[in-house]
Amino acid sequence: MDPLSAFFLGVLDGLTEGLLFALVAIGFTLSYGILRIVNLTHGEFYMIGAVMTWVLYEAAKNPLYSLIIAPLFSAFLAVIIERTVLSRIKYAPEPTIIATAGLLYIIQQSTLMVIGPYSRSVPPPLSTVISTPWFGYSSYKIAVALASIMIAATLWIFLKRTNLGLRMRCVQQDAELAKNFGINVRKIYSLGFGLSAALAAAAGVLIVPIRQAHYLMGFDALLMSLLAVTIGGMGSLRGTFLASVMIGLFGGIVAVFTSPTTSRILSIMLVVVVVIFKPHGILECVKK
Amino acid sequence: MNARRTIVSYLIILLILYLLQFVLPPYPHSLMTRIMVFAIYASAYNLLLGFLGMISLGHSMYFGAGLYVTGLLIINKLVDPFSAIIIGVFSATLLGVATAPILLRTRGPMFIILTLMTSLAFYYAVILFNNVTGGEQGLVLPLERLTLPAGKFLIDLTSPVARYNAALLGLVIAMSTSLTIYLKKYSTLLLAIKENEDRTELLGYDVYRHKLTVFLLSSTLSGLSGSLYSITARYIGASLVSVNYSIMPLLWALLGGQGTVLGPLVGTAFLTVIIDIASSYTSSYLIIVGISLIALVLTAPEGLLGRIKTRWLRV
Amino acid sequence: MSKEPLLQVRDLTKKFDGATVLEDVDFTIAEGEKIAVIGPNGAGKTTLANLIIGRLRPTRGRIIYMGREITGLPPHMRARLGISYTLQSIGVFRTLTIRENVELAEKTALGRNHRREYVSSAIIQVLEMAGITSQMDRPPSVLSPGHQRIVEVAMAAMTMPSLLILDEPTQGLGEQDIGLINRMIEALGDKTSLMIIEHNIEFVLKIAEKIVVLDRGRILTEGTPEEVVTNESVQRVYLGR
Numbered sequence: 088m089d090p091l092s093a094f095f096l097g098v099l100d101g102l103t104e105g106l107l108f109a110l111v112a113i114g115f116t117l118s119y120g121i122l123r124i125v126n127l128t129h130g131e132f133y134m135i136g137a138v139m140t141w142v143l144y145e146a147a148k149n150p151l152y153s154l155i156i157a158p159l160f161s162a163f164l165a166v167i168i169e170r171t172v173l174s175r176i177k178y179a180p181e182p183t184i185i186a187t188a189g190l191l192y193i194i195q196q197s198t199l200m201v202i203g204p205y206s207r208s209v210p211p212p213l214s215t216v217i218s219t220p221w222f223g224y225s226s227y228k229i230a231v232a233l234a235s236i237m238i239a240a241t242l243w244i245f246l247k248r249t250n251l252g253l254r255m256r257c258v259q260q261d262a263e264l265a266k267n268f269g270i271n272v273r274k275i276y277s278l279g280f281g282l283s284a285a286l287a288a289a290a291g292v293l294i295v296p297i298r299q300a301h302y303l304m305g306f307d308a309l310l311m312s313l314l315a316v317t318i319g320g321m322g323s324l325r326g327t328f329l330a331s332v333m334i335g336l337f338g339g340i341v342a343v344f345t346s347p348t349t350s351r352i353l354s355i356m357l358v359v360v361v362v363i364f365k366p367h368g369i370l371e372c373v374k375k
Numbered sequence: 376m377n378a379r380r381t382i383v384s385y386l387i388i389l390l391i392l393y394l395l396q397f398v399l400p401p402y403p404h405s406l407m408t409r410i411m412v413f414a415i416y417a418s419a420y421n422l423l424l425g426f427l428g429m430i431s432l433g434h435s436m437y438f439g440a441g442l443y444v445t446g447l448l449i450i451n452k453l454v455d456p457f458s459a460i461i462i463g464v465f466s467a468t469l470l471g472v473a474t475a476p477i478l479l480r481t482r483g484p485m486f487i488i489l490t491l492m493t494s495l496a497f498y499y500a501v502i503l504f505n506n507v508t509g510g511e512q513g514l515v516l517p518l519e520r521l522t523l524p525a526g527k528f529l530i531d532l533t534s535p536v537a538r539y540n541a542a543l544l545g546l547v548i549a550m551s552t553s554l555t556i557y558l559k560k561y562s563t564l565l566l567a568i569k570e571n572e573d574r575t576e577l578l579g580y581d582v583y584r585h586k587l588t589v590f591l592l593s594s595t596l597s598g599l600s601g602s603l604y605s606i607t608a609r610y611i612g613a614s615l616v617s618v619n620y621s622i623m624p625l626l627w628a629l630l631g632g633q634g635t636v637l638g639p640l641v642g643t644a645f646l647t648v649i650i651d652i653a654s655s656y657t658s659s660y661l662i663i664v665g666i667s668l669i670a671l672v673l674t675a676p677e678g679l680l681g682r683i684k685t686r687w688l689r690v
Numbered sequence: 691m692s693k694e695p696l697l698q699v700r701d702l703t704k705k706f707d708g709a710t711v712l713e714d715v716d717f718t719i720a721e722g723e724k725i726a727v728i729g730p731n732g733a734g735k736t737t738l739a740n741l742i743i744g745r746l747r748p749t750r751g752r753i754i755y756m757g758r759e760i761t762g763l764p765p766h767m768r769a770r771l772g773i774s775y776t777l778q779s780i781g782v783f784r785t786l787t788i789r790e791n792v793e794l795a796e797k798t799a800l801g802r803n804h805r806r807e808y809v810s811s812a813i814i815q816v817l818e819m820a821g822i823t824s825q826m827d828r829p830p831s832v833l834s835p836g837h838q839r840i841v842e843v844a845m846a847a848m849t850m851p852s853l854l855i856l857d858e859p860t861q862g863l864g865e866q867d868i869g870l871i872n873r874m875i876e877a878l879g880d881k882t883s884l885m886i887i888e889h890n891i892e893f894v895l896k897i898a899e900k901i902v903v904l905d906r907g908r909i910l911t912e913g914t915p916e917e918v919v920t921n922e923s924v925q926r927v928y929l930g931r
Binding site for chain 2: 176204346
């Protein structure tokens with residue numbers, strides 16, 4: 088393939104990956120915005136989404152249900168975690184990081200015990216190829232990119248236009264004040280955390296046909312989320328989304344010329360450089 | 376604070392460790408060596424955690440610098456083992472110097488995230504250059520490079536005796552560092568910084584310089600641990616610089632309780648033994664790490680934050 | 691005084707995101723002079739102190755201390771040059787013992803001042819009067835808030851400052867403790883300049899030689915206590931609130 092086509096392919100792949108990880112990253116930033124916590128377990132919800140998809144596929148040969156079941160399951164799990172562990176430690180920053188690190192290991196190793204260390208694959212539901220003059224591109228990947236945008240847009244509308252979304256935004260702005268206005272902050276915390284997990288799981292469901300499900304895949308998603316929020320601004324949905332797409336694009340282009348590993352390293356270094364100059368994120372907004 | 380009592384108890388512990396090697400059967404003997412090497416790492420980590428209250432999730436980078444530089448120098452027959460250790464440790468210091476300006480400008484969650492990211496970059500770099508480093512599979516240090524003549528004698532660094540005492544020596548260096556900081560009352564200033572950086576600065580102290588000092592001590596000693604690990608285990612591999620090895624020292628330090636000098640050793644010994652036992656039953660033994668972290672967080676009396684933020688005791 | 695003033699503040703302005711907290715503030719403190727900065731809440735008094743001590747950077751203006759420009763210096767360097775500051779909130783270190791707190795402050799004064807022995811013992815004497823010296827090896831939490839505040843002022847005094855800035859030191863304190871704070875200030879001698887931010891006008895009148903009145907970020911007036919107290923605009927500003 089000539090370099091120009093390879094470049095375009097890299098751009099498309101990068102965009103797709105960036106959009107998909109943007110879902111995970113928005114979930115991460117949502118739990119930071121509402122609960123003010125750094126949730127290291129976040130990547131594991133993504134992994135759960137992927138693994139459940141494979142399990143359901145093996146069981147029922149129809150992975151489409153997993154788009155509903157996996158996020159619900161993850162949300163449920165997240166709410167349990169939030170009620171039993173996070174609220175006990177009162178969402179204090181450092182204990183939460185340690186606790187979520189612990190949960191990361193528990194979930195990861197439990198998955199290992201159940202499905203073993205192998206990668207598990209699922210065939211894509213759409214196997215047509217869209218031809219362009221330069222190359223053929225998987226229609227499933229395009230569908231995934233569109234699905235990510237749709238899910239993100241739905242979330243945006245939910246937060247901006249619905250009553251529940253309004254209450255979430257209030258808690259994000261000022262939890263104390265929200266309490267005085269009669270908002271059940273505890274419930275919003277649980278819902279917010281559940282929603283963030285559901286987003287990550289949805290991304291995991293979508294990605295399995297492209298990459299495989301593996302018990303360690305959560306790390307990558309966590310890294311992508313961290314990179315995105317560091318540049319995009321913690322708690323800023325717009326910034327995180329944009330940053331994730333940018334990082335994905337950057338990584339995709341770099342990977343064409345080098346390798347996935349190199350692109351990871353360069354993405355990290357890019358973020359570190361940005362942090363040096365703009366410690367509060369590119370959009371300079373901490374509130375959404 | 377009774378300085379004499381502290382020093383005496385410290386010396387007694389060292390004596391016990393020294394004498395242990397003569398009574399332990401072979402497997403516990405080499406396990407003890409491993410524990411001591413890791414305890415160096417835990418001590419190093421504790422300098423930042425216990426004295427300054429900083430949680431780093433990126434220390435595997437400095438451990439890895441010592442590990443890989445020393446290991447690769449020996450494997451590639453470039454220098455003798457002793458020089459390899461010194462160069463390895465020094466490279467960990469250099470890495471600390473290089474990363475400090477970026478990392479020390481941040482606090483709290485951002486510091487944790489940045490340390491995690493930079494150590495992940497190190498891990499990926501090791502994977503990337505796997506034709507040199509051996510990647511995930513790793514490389515074994517050849518036996519013949521680890522024996523050296525010294526005058527009339529032959530020092531065999533692969534013998535259990537040499538390995539045990541090398542680890543013990545490293546541990547003495549690490550624990551002495553913590554002890555000196557405590558005895559010289561430098562710990563008072565560090566605890567003040569831990570509690571309230573602004574207020575300490577207003578008293579006239581250059582807080583950044585002191586954080587840098589402790590940070591460099593911490594990275595250097597982590598490198599020492601890595602160097603000694605490569606020699607005592609005769610193995611270097613990417614798994615040793617993964618995120619797990621950034622989280623382990625945190626767990627070792629926390630499990631060991633609030634003791635300044637002994638804490639890391641106790642925590643390391645405890646967890647290493649448990650993991651050793653567990654790994655013979657299941658390959659998912661890391662789940663113990665997870666459970667321990669959760670248990671710590673939920674059961675600490677003043678809450679885990681209280682445990683980190685309050686006073687660390689002398690022994 | 692024919693000598694140069696110890697501290698000069700020129701055109702000092704501070705804006706936060708468009709809101710102007712301080713504007714064109716101009717005054718001087720001479721060596722050994724004791725001034726008070728008063729004004730209603732939100733007038734910018736603490737911001738002024740933060741600018742002088744270096745916790746904030748000015749939007750415009752200069753700060754000159756002992757003849758040199760310190761506008762760009764970080765807080766710890768200014769502290770080393772002899773500016774000490776106690777915050778509004780009580781700033782003793784809870785995880786250290788009282789003795790360790792005081793020693794920590796004392797250490798930074800090393801080599802600074804030959805009066806050190808004399809001043810140190812005078813400060814310790816005040817602590818003795820308060821009954822604090824019997825509890826030196828215990829954490830500050832065993833003391834009442836008033837006594838904690840006294841320890842904090844003692845710490846600031848221990849650094850042998852040339853300019854001591856106290857931010858509302860008597861807030862919440864009873865008669866006796868206020869008297870002890872007074873003694874602490876006296877222990878420093880008359881070569882030490884003092885800038886005290888206060889709402890307690892009684893205390894201010896006892897201590898200050900000059901009063902600067904701030905209102906909404908600007909200097910309303912300055913002068914001797916008698917001048918300021920009888921000033922009409924000052925009365926309006928205080929009574930009108």
